[in-house]
Amino acid sequence: MKKLQIIALGISLLALAACSKKSDNAVVSVPQIQIGKAIPNTGVLPAGSYKGTLLANQTYTVGGDITINAGDTLLIQKGVKINMTNGANFIVNGDLISLGTSSSPVTITDPRRTKVPGTSVLGQDSAYVGGWGGIYAGPTSKLVVLKWTHLDFGGAALKALPFTGANSLKVGAQYILYFTNPNGVFIMEDSWMYGSPDDATRFYGGYYNIMRNTMEKCGSNGGDGFNAKGSAVGNMAYNLIIGGATNGTKTASDGTTAGECQFTMYNNTYVNDGFRNNGVYGARSGSVEIENNSRALVYNNLIVNCDFGVRIAGGPAGAKVYLADTTLVTNGSVLFPQTKYGYNFYYADAASIADQFVPTNVAQQVVTHPQSTDIPNMAAFLGVNYTFGLVYDGSSLVGKNNPMFTNFPLPATAGSWVTQCSVDGYNFRLQSGSPAAGKGTTTAFQPITTGIPLDANFGSSGITPPGQDIGCYQLNGTGNQH
Template identity: 45%
Template sequence: MKTKNIYLCIMGFAVSLLLASCAKNSVSVSTPPLVIGQTISAGTPLSGSVKGTMLSGQTYTMTGNITINQGDTLLMQPGVHLKVGRGLTILVKGVFISLGTKDNPNYIGPDKTFTKTDQVGYPIQSDSAYCGYWTGINCEPTCTLVDIKWTHIDYTGASFPANFFPTGKSAGDTSFGLYFQNINGNFILEDSWMYGCIDDAIRISAGKFEVMRNTFEKCGYTGGDGVNVKSGAVGDMAYNLCVGSATNATKAAMPNSTNVQTNVNMYNNTYINCGYRQSDPTGRGGSLNYESGAKGEAYNNLIVNCRVGLRIHNNPAADVQHMKYGYNYSYGDSLSVCDMFYPVPPTTSVTVPQPTDVPIPTSTIFPDSIYSATYLYQLDASGNAVHMVKPYDGSSFVQKGNPLFVNFPLPEQGITRLSDISAVGNYNFRLQSSSPAAGKGTTDPALIAPIEAVQITNANLKPTITMPGADMGCYQLDGSGNQH
């Protein structure tokens, strides 16, 4: 009996230890915010050389241009509000990191409050989005990393003053919202918002990048793109919502020779009313654009009332022999929009309709029954694209295939021009469960997969890649994709 009691005591002690261990393991231990270098006091006016960590929940004010020197890092913890004075810039020679979160985003923008003028049809000349308040985040070729997550960047595009010359810019030049140019560097923009700018919101002249799940509104005044990448830029643009971009919403080009070819995969993006503040007759501007030797893959994109559909440019020509695209969904309120689902001459586009597109191109609409091989262009003996002038009639597409957003009227109501709606406002561009765009995309990795070019492995800093989704556009019915 004594032996039995001892055994029971031992078993009871073991069970109590197990329960205690389970209880301990069930407790969620929060991870403290990342700290790099010395912390920066919120009461310190920021000007000149700056490095270290801006603390969570604090407000900081720039009273002059700030520079992050080569070898230095500036980190913004979650919930930081960085106020920028008129005409000022953030110059990055080292590393810039903004780690907002969904529940505690960061903000970088004017040191004054602007009322957003997002009413339908508000005149562009009076729109506060195009005030060009500050000169954005400008990175020198020595900048090795820009990592921005869950951050608002607003009202950029001011002209550079005579006393400040970032690389490649002169006094009087308007600024980009963010400029990155290190071909060996890494650029990450995730889950963030960019609102109002005069020129490109993002210009990546070179480098490895991931641009995922962001919202771009009112990018470009009378010109400028949402995301514009140049020679030697390699990466992904996916699950972005682009509303009212002046020219192209997302663009890839290779205007200059480098050892690295511009290679961009654009998938599951949603484009609304883009391309109407750019009047270039060659068709430069609308939704997706590839040109000047760039290549990539474009799938599962939702293009609504944009001036131009997917544009594979021919002068100077994109690398059409190494382009892959299809499963893109287009909707138009009018014939002028539907006639440009596939840009036709004189737009210098060589986009080929794909049988997986929505609406499905047919020989009834396209005069050539083998359009998939010869529509608009063919390759000559040297492999160059040559136009086949065979325009199509888009009248069968008009107001067909409404993607059924949760809250956005199609056809668009109460507007004079499609450019009259250029911001999210109170609209909701998620898909209803009955949307005809649901399940029309592809997840086949043989067709489309992220490039995943960024070489950052640190758990705090690495990008979060969302794989291609079957629902067209940036919002997936299972709740994945864009989280705004």
């Protein structure tokens, strides 16, 4: 184990261990830690191998790829700002730990770029271009932890392959987060992503807790938000995803023979997603996508003015997008026996959006069944004779069931769901009278805990269970903390 230097006094290791066992939404205050030697900020950090600690509240400038060798750890303390230049990346063959706090987050950014609120147009907004590179964790990386960390303006194209044995990683890739160790752990909690030219994330294998994050403007003319592939398993919950090009959260088992991709996706809020994808498969974009022999539990999600609702892909094996795993398995070979979904809430300001609350075959073959627990009740609306995949008229649902955000204009101005892609000054918390309040399920499923360590520094700060209010913000103050 790595040698830890406890900077705060009077805190015992037993107390720290006790704090790490919490599995609720509380953000535990822990003593600052340091691993190895401190890295000074006396000049531009050149490309090379690094280990040790970036010190709290310091600003560092990086001039080339930062490589963490297998067996080494780079730890980033709270309040650190890292200005990435020359399209630099983090190449993680060891462990990367970023420990921001709510009052002193870590920021990794391209110093040439600034966030622009309001209308966002492809070709005019630098968020979609890619400034610095990304965090690429290879097959020997055992642990990546990002807590209260801003990842802004990433996605510069890879100039060379950073390691061998990576799934679908090519020169020119423009991901911000990439992880590919089937035995590794990836934790992203209470963090932010702003801007990307392609998929913001690609995950191939390993164990994940992706919880209470905010994602804005991800994908230029294509690209998913949290995109899990291979044998990756874990949770995607309490995330706010606004203005994504394609899907907000996605699973697909392609890229591995090690096992199925399995995730819970619950209590997320998706706003204005799915309208910038102009590719061949762009007509399947929107909120949630389950495809290619993967399985998922999809509950309690708030989906507002997104191109498509929860989409369970159909189609023949061997196609680019093929059938999700909807079979019932009772032999214990999977983490949960069957793909299931329900208690999801939909709102639309256009008939073209309401027509896809239950996705149809206009894009590709689907097997999404209307659910009586959804709002609106799509099983009742479509009737017992509806055949999933067929086109229907949802125009009477337009403007119904306004979720009553604290501060966001609904009904929205026509077409604004294409160009309002960032949070800005809006507040997506629910008002007390919201029809989404108290309509979630807390008993139909439980989050995945397999393989996810609970630790204030080297694991999850807490796997927040399903919330009774639909969406990422809970009226009792739990859920997303941004």
